[in-house]
Amino acid sequence: MIVVAWPSGAPIDRVRLRRPTITAALITALASPTYAAGANPGEWDQGFAELLHQQARVASVGYRLTTANRGLCDTLQPEAGWVVQDPTEYKPDMRSAAIRFFKMDSGYTVMLVVPDGPAARAGVLAGDAITAIDARPVVEPARAIAQQPASTARIDAFSAAMDAAMARGRTIVSVNRGGKTLDLALVPAIGCASRTDLSLAPGFDSYADGVAATITIDMVRYARDDDELAVVLGHETAHNVHHDHPAAGLRKGRIEAGAVGTRESEIEADYTDLYLMARAGYDYHKAADFWRRFGRDHGLGILASPSHPGWTRRARLAQATASEIDAKQASGAPLVPNLGLFDGIRKAPH
Numbered sequence: 337m338i339v340v341a342w343p344s345g346a347p348i349d350r351v352r353l354r355r356p357t358i359t360a361a362l363i364t365a366l367a368s369p370t371y372a373a374g375a376n377p378g379e380w381d382q383g384f385a386e387l388l389h390q391q392a393r394v395a396s397v398g399y400r401l402t403t404a405n406r407g408l409c410d411t412l413q414p415e416a417g418w419v420v421q422d423p424t425e426y427k428p429d430m431r432s433a434a435i436r437f438f439k440m441d442s443g444y445t446v447m448l449v450v451p452d453g454p455a456a457r458a459g460v461l462a463g464d465a466i467t468a469i470d471a472r473p474v475v476e477p478a479r480a481i482a483q484q485p486a487s488t489a490r491i492d493a494f495s496a497a498m499d500a501a502m503a504r505g506r507t508i509v510s511v512n513r514g515g516k517t518l519d520l521a522l523v524p525a526i527g528c529a530s531r532t533d534l535s536l537a538p539g540f541d542s543y544a545d546g547v548a549a550t551i552t553i554d555m556v557r558y559a560r561d562d563d564e565l566a567v568v569l570g571h572e573t574a575h576n577v578h579h580d581h582p583a584a585g586l587r588k589g590r591i592e593a594g595a596v597g598t599r600e601s602e603i604e605a606d607y608t609d610l611y612l613m614a615r616a617g618y619d620y621h622k623a624a625d626f627w628r629r630f631g632r633d634h635g636l637g638i639l640a641s642p643s644h645p646g647w648t649r650r651a652r653l654a655q656a657t658a659s660e661i662d663a664k665q666a667s668g669a670p671l672v673p674n675l676g677l678f679d680g681i682r683k684a685p686h
């Protein structure tokens with residue numbers, strides 16, 4: 337009997353480390369040869385541009401995956417469809433450069449909005465400085481910001497305040513745009529309770545911690561298009577939808593806490609992944625080739641062999657799942673994973 341270990345290359349869904357603050361070394365490593373610098377480029381402008389580009393991909397794929405699949409999820413959350421950043425996420429030695437490049441105010445600034453998302457529909461623009469949520473001011477004096485060490489505490493506090501406001505429904509976001517204050521009414525979208533985060537930590541990795549699907553920027557760049565990016569983010573989102581992580585509570589019917597990383601939970605996440613992709617309009621047929629290529633390029637140790645059954649099996653499962661979905665599409669059957677195995681997903685008609 338041959339016992340086949342589930343590939344431990346990546347993504348391996350380790351418990352997520354605390355989101356790191358952004359350093360000059362991380363930004364320098366992102367410099368992209370395709371970036372056309374202006375006449376007087378700043379030292380880190382290439383890296384900032386790459387961060388912005390890849391963050392936009394992650395935010396829009398994550399938004400589509402979670403909102404298009406809300407009918408499958410038993411735990412939901414409101415979404416704004418934007419990325420907001422704060423200068424204190426950057427180390428002090430590069431903070432002023434980041435402020436200049438991203439046209440940040442001294443506080444919370446919209447980095448990007450997802451096309452057709454709630455923030456975009458509310459009229460929010462990249463570069464808007466957020467001054468209040470439902471008339472509660474969120475701004476601190478600029479002087480205080482400049483003196484603070486790098487930390488994600490402020491952006492985490494902002495996210496918590498925004499989530500709490502959106503949980504009540506329509507939220508008035510006050511922004512400063514070119515010296516004018518605008519009060520914009522944001523009607524949140526409802527999505528599966530799984531945030532989508534980009535990590536600048538080096539390496540080809542992705543994680544699910546019950547709260548967020550996190551992907552490293554190396555992995556984002558490895559994904560040739562948004563369909564491939566959706567393969568990875570869909571896998572991690574599926575773990576969160578299945579409540580595989582102990583932080584999300586024990587999965588119903590499971591003895592062990594924290595099924596992420598067990599073979600069964602990996603097979604199930606790969607299976608549901610393709611349904612999440614299909615329902616969000618991504619080309620799920622690309623999953624099999626993606627896993628094959630990834631196994632060949634980045635599988636570790638003995639698993640690096642392209643013929644290793646772990647990756648081959650993973651690709652075969654993706655192919656079989658794609659055929660199953662194709663058949664459902666052809667017959668007009670609802671695109672719902674075949675349940676029974678999937679305790680964390682409630683049956684949904686569509």
Ligand SMILES: [Zn+2]
Pocket residue numbers: 347348349571575596597601602605
């Ligand atoms: Zn996994």
